Amino acid sequence: MNNIFIIFFNNLSFYLFLPELFLFIFFLFFFILLLSLSSLNKINFKFPKLIKLLLIFYIQIIFYGLILFFNNISNYYIIFYFAYLSNNFIVFLKIIFLLFFFFYLITSYDYLFNKKIFILEYIYLLTISILSCILSFSSNDFLILYLLLELQNICVYILINLKRNNSISIEAAIKYFIISSVMMALFLYGISLCYFSVGTINFFDFEIFLYNENYDFFIFLGFFFIFMSLLVKNGVPPFHIWLINVYSGCSLYILFYFLIFLKFFYFSILFRLYIVFFELVNFFLNDLIILLSLFCVFYGVWGALYQIKISRLFIFSSILNSSFFLFLFILEINETIIYFFYFSFFYLLNMFGIYIILSNFVNWIDMKELNKITNLINLGFFNFYFSVIISIFMLNFSGFPTFIGFFYKFFILNILMNLNLYLFTIILILFFTLSFFYYVRIIKIMFLNKNKNFILIKPVNYFKIYFVLTIILINIYYIFFQNFILNLFFECLI
């Protein structure tokens, strides 16, 4: 018995795997605590202070895990018989993911208590899904990737169905269940096709196989199925109709879990596969990707024009943003890694800011949650600074020149011009001008309309407003010192 422990602790793979292991063990510990408490009914309301202490403890664990990722011995390693890979790119993904999750928990602390949600069950499901995300970034094997994706899906089915008495959320959960199970079946079928043609499911073997230019029809078909299943799960148009129903069914807290984390997660998994199957993508799938990204822009802009609720507007704007991610698959690898982090970092940052603002979007008199855009009327007159902050975020998302969103479009259009796609760029420009309309409309409602029947909106906490202000400062800092952040990404990754 002693020997086994000695072998395990002397093995280098243990130290390399330490951060994940640390997070896993402490989550288990947390889970046992939960089980011991959960024999009591509705512990939220009986022991609120205990629950708060547990939450703080839990948030601290995530922070320590983050520090362990920074402190790792080396960034590049392959362990567990070529099944688990790590390099600079993957470590960077994990750090960003955990960092945002840490901030996300801190800022949604009040919101959870105000809404009187049964927190512990809920947080436990979140952690399993986050852990599976982190592990699946570095999975170097199709089977492990598939299992982790399934693990993550199971948590999400329940998380959507948080409002158990609401029929819309039940419908949303069932829809998501059906869609994701069908798509996972397609994913599995793709894996089996790949296995049929090559005889392996390891990514390294695929890379070696494709490097020798042994293109087979079945490996192409298999990769195509895998690619499409992940795109459909991400809600890329024209397969986006389920997404709007599902997202509008779940509560705001879970909606932004989707928009901030899962969107980034699926695109990063796609990106990992893109690096492995680079030659296949570049030869066969370029035209399809361009077409899909055009669909993204079209549906994202066209759908958002008619929205009344703010949260639904941001669902559509996330569809528009996913087109920027899709464009990156046209390029070569070295350029894309930096652009990918650049897009995803600012996308996460701005969505996070919007989440903080919307979670505080409450009527001050009867403390009811507000949904509609027209509820913002006259905000510019009684809460000037708050409305300026909102309008800066809107201009960021719309891509007004000199704001951060403009630079996404600048890079994308510049790339397309280098490929001599003139007509395509003109169409995109016309759609981008259309997309200004609904963002500017919010600013118009806040500042220009004068109406006597306005709603007093609750001001944001001091604690939360610091987050929002730092996000805006980072955005503004980037406008003046663009090279700094791009160089930072460059040095971290290569």
Added chain:
Amino acid sequence: MFFLIGIWGSRQRKIYAVYQFFYYTLFGSLFLLFAVFILYSNFYTLDIQILMNTFINYEKQLLIWFFLFLGFSTKIPLIPFHGWLPEAHVEAPTSGSIILAGILLKLGTYGLLRFLLPICFFANYFYLVYIYSLCIISIIYISFIILIQIDLKKIIAYSSILHMNFIILGLFSFSVNGIIGSIFLMFSHALISSGLFICIGILYDRYKTRNLIYYGGLVELMPFFSVFFFLLILSNISFPLTSNFIGELLVCTGLMENNYFLVFIMILSTFFNSIYSIWLFNRIFFGKNKFLKQFSDISEREFFILFSIIFWIYLLGIKPNFFINFIKNYSYWILEYINY
């Protein structure tokens, strides 16, 4: 400008005007961005000094010229894109319309002079016919359309479109006189139109209306003001001794080298110009006073504002070399690139 008009504008129609202003200019500027992308993807630089000295493919020039021109012509604004200007001027507060007329409109012609003319030397001659015909159409159309307007600010806004068309004609005459004249006209038009907008702002502060029907016989109530307004109207019709006269004369002499017919049209339009502006003065200051009872001439502050503007207009009209010496060398230099 969006907030300037939207928050401090006078009426409820301001939101419509703001949207129009925002979308017209954004539409133009994104096409300008497209032209910049074409330049960058072909030459990998945006240094204007290098681009002026490089030879660009003829077909590329035609494309770049078209998109650059779309961007600048919404700012000027030329006739198919002129819809936002009267709306924005009418709804804007006085300071907003001064900035619009004095600075924002000049951005378009500045862009034409600085970027479009020297880069696309071949395409300039290719599109010359279309430019001239657009200018003729807009001059005739607008000089007729002013005659039926009854809003004071709309009249001045349309007249500023008319003067901007003179400036474009001067730029596309490809001669030294034309270019000097157009730069001179830009400067003088900024002074005159902002002066006229200040005058209308003074009237609006007193009587809370901009409708011409309610005015009349104002010379009895505001004698000092009427003198200033008369001096500004004279400079608007390019009366000799005013700065506008020098500018239009130079543009005419520049156009004489190319096209006699255009000069004829221009002189015809100055005739229309004098008709509506003198008629405007006549309707406001003479005739019977039916509605206005309050006697309040201009205050000391307003006197000095108007005096400082009119002083510069007449100084440049009497001694134009004072300004022309600054721009003479530049216009010779830029003409070498245009007539490449």
